[in-house]
Each structure stands twice: as C-alpha cells, then as structure tokens.
Amino acid sequence: MLQLSLTIAASALLGIDLQKHTEKIKLSLEHCMRYVYGRMESMIAFPDWIPSPQRKLFRFHLGSLNKVIYDIIDQKQQIGSQTDLLDLIIASTEYNESDYHKEFLRDDIMTLFLAGFETTATTLTWALFQLARYPQMQKKIFEEVHTITESDLKTGAYISKATYLSAFINEILRFYPPVWSFSRQSNTPTEINGYTINKNDFLVLCPYSMHRHSALWQEPDKFDPDRFIDNKIPPFQFIPFGAGIRQCMGSHFAYMEITMFIIQLCKKFILVQMDNQSIEFRPGITLRTKQPLYIQISPRH
Numbered sequence: 001m002l003q004l005s006l007t008i009a010a011s012a013l014l015g016i017d018l019q020k021h022t023e024k025i026k027l028s029l030e031h032c033m034r035y036v037y038g039r040m041e042s043m044i045a046f047p048d049w050i051p052s053p054q055r056k057l058f059r060f061h062l063g064s065l066n067k068v069i070y071d072i073i074d075q076k077q078q079i080g081s082q083t084d085l086l087d088l089i090i091a092s093t094e095y096n097e098s099d100y101h102k103e104f105l106r107d108d109i110m111t112l113f114l115a116g117f118e119t120t121a122t123t124l125t126w127a128l129f130q131l132a133r134y135p136q137m138q139k140k141i142f143e144e145v146h147t148i149t150e151s152d153l154k155t156g157a158y159i160s161k162a163t164y165l166s167a168f169i170n171e172i173l174r175f176y177p178p179v180w181s182f183s184r185q186s187n188t189p190t191e192i193n194g195y196t197i198n199k200n201d202f203l204v205l206c207p208y209s210m211h212r213h214s215a216l217w218q219e220p221d222k223f224d225p226d227r228f229i230d231n232k233i234p235p236f237q238f239i240p241f242g243a244g245i246r247q248c249m250g251s252h253f254a255y256m257e258i259t260m261f262i263i264q265l266c267k268k269f270i271l272v273q274m275d276n277q278s279i280e281f282r283p284g285i286t287l288r289t290k291q292p293l294y295i296q297i298s299p300r301h
C-alpha cells in the first residue's frame with residue numbers, strides 16, 4: 001500500500017515518477033519516523049548535539065530523503081513548467097535558486113509528500129483488511145460500484161453512486177484513524193473542564209479515543225458504516241483530518257484516491273480474510289500494527 005500511495009502522491013502532487021526510488025524512500029522514512037516518534041515518546045529530550053548511534057542513523061536516512069527531494073527540485077527545473085501542485089507551489093512563492101529558498105521548498109515538498117502518502121497507505125491497509133473481514137459489506141460495495149464506468153471516474157459522477165462506500169471509508173477513518181493523535185500549543189491561557197491551560201502548554205488530542213468514546217457514539221466498538229448514512233455527525237466529533245485552521249490540506253485528495261482505488265479493486269477482485277490474524281497496534285506517527293496484515297485476493301469471474 002505504501003508503494004502504491006507513494007507512486008500516486010509523486011505522480012499527482014509532484015508530477016514525477018518515483019518508482020525506482022520507492023524502496024529507498026520506504027526504508028529511510030521508516031527509520032526517520034521511528035526515531036522522531038521515539039523522541040516524542042521519550043520522557044527526557046536529549047539535546048540534538050549529543051551523539052548516539054540512533055541519531056547517526058537518523059541523519060543518514062534524513063540525508064537520503066533530502067537527496068531525493070533535492071533531485072526532484074532539480075528534475076523539475078530541467079523539465080520546466082507543468083500543471084501539478086508542485087509547479088503551483090513554486091509559482092506562488094518567491095523561491096529562487098539560493099540554498100535558503102531551496103531549503104524552504106524542500107520543507108514544503110517533504111511535508112506535502114510525507115503527509116500525503118503514509119496516511120493514505122495506512123487507511124487503505126485498514127480498508128482492505130475490513131473488506132476481507134466483512135464479506136457482506138464487500139458485497140454491498142461491489143453491488144454499488146460494479147456499474148461505475150471509467151467516464152464516471154473522470155467526471156466525478158462516481159461520488160453520487162458510491163454512497164455506501166463513502167460511509168465505509170468514513171467508518172474506517174473513525175475506527176482506525178490513521179493519525180491517531182496530534183498536538184496543539186495553547187496561544188492563550190484558558191480552562192477546559194476545570195483544567196488550567198497556560199499559554200504555550202502543549203495539548204495532545206487523540207482522535208482514536210474520541211472516535212471510540214461512548215458519550216459520543218452508539219456502540220463505539222462496533223464497526224458499522226451505516227452510522228455515516230443520512231446521519232449528521234456534529235463537527236469536532238469526527239476528526240480524522242484534524243480540525244480548525246491547521247486541518248489536513250489533502251483530505252479531498254485522500255478521499256478521492258481511496259474511493260477510486262477501492263472501486264477499481266472491488267470491481268475486479270474478491271478479498272478474503274486469512275485465519276489466525278490478530279491485530280496488535282504499534283502506534284507511531286500513524287496507526288500501524290506490530291505484524292503485517294495479510295488478506296487473500298482472487299479475481300472476480
């Protein structure tokens with residue numbers, strides 16, 4: 001899934017083909033995320049300048065990722081203007097060839113790119129796993145999507161035809177929110193439920209617990225896409241993409257990518273659950289599992 005969403009993000013957002021770099025990116029990203037998450041979890045934040053084997057490895061892999069991004073910028077400059085998102089970013093700001101601006105551009109691309117593919121890959125993994133686990137839901141989705149044509153995908157007409165699939169995707173994002181926690185820093189002193197919040201305090205918000213809170217949801221531990229059909233969910237109760245002015249910029253892109261992929265997959269294949277698979281979370285920056293999740297896929301006849 002990571003490979004798929006990496007290829008889609010590179011091509012749709014950056015207008016480039018990254019197929020031959022995917023293994024390297026996956027490996028470096030894995031190391032960097034593990035290191036960053038380790039630091040976030042740690043009770044003691046050792047300063048950056050203290051040497052350690054982990055830090056050395058982190059620097060090496062960060063260097064690899066940076067090189068990929070700088071190569072993308074160079075490649076872009078050689079190809080000239082197209083009409084993808086990266087071109088718009090370059091055109092909309094005053095980037096020039098100095099290292100200073102190149103660094104800003106690197107940061108923008110890295111954010112967009114990393115935010116855009118790991119999250120989508122995690123959502124797709126959970127979606128496929130649940131499709132295999134609940135054949136009735138898969139059947140319902142197939143009945144809904146088998147009449148969707150290539151032209152529907154191009155014009156956007158698929159959206160009105162895939163209402164159950166849309167509810168299914170929302171339920172995936174509720175049940176297994178890929179970004180299961182994120183933080184905010186208070187810019188003013190305030191009070192929440194009797195707790196004093198000082199200026200600059202960090203607050204951690206946890207979509208995973210909010211999405212499974214019994215005060216907010218009926219039978220929160222039941223996986224049930226129907227709860228999203230004809231049901232207005234109050235704002236700030238369902239926050240897989242965050243909320244407020246810093247909420248996810250790519251939510252529409254993500255919905256589109258996930259929906260189109262599941263439509264294409266369910267039209268051609270049947271997904272079947274494999275025995276003896278237990279789910280043990282290994283939450284990092286996204287909600288992953290300790291062991292890989294396997295399913296069986298066979299062609300539809």
Ligand code: HEM
Pocket residue numbers: 013111112115116117119120123177178179182183240241242243245246247248249250251253254
């Ligand atoms: C299912 C897929 C996705 C999920 C669950 C997700 C979730 C999130 C969340 C929770 C945040 C943090 C919001 C906050 O702090 O309030 C975020 C930020 C962001 N996301 Fe996504 N995201 C997804 C896909 C994407 C895609 C496809 C893109 C790019 C096209 C993207 C680009 C971004 C960017 C640039 C930010 C930072 C926004 C800012 O700080 O202003 N995301 N995302």
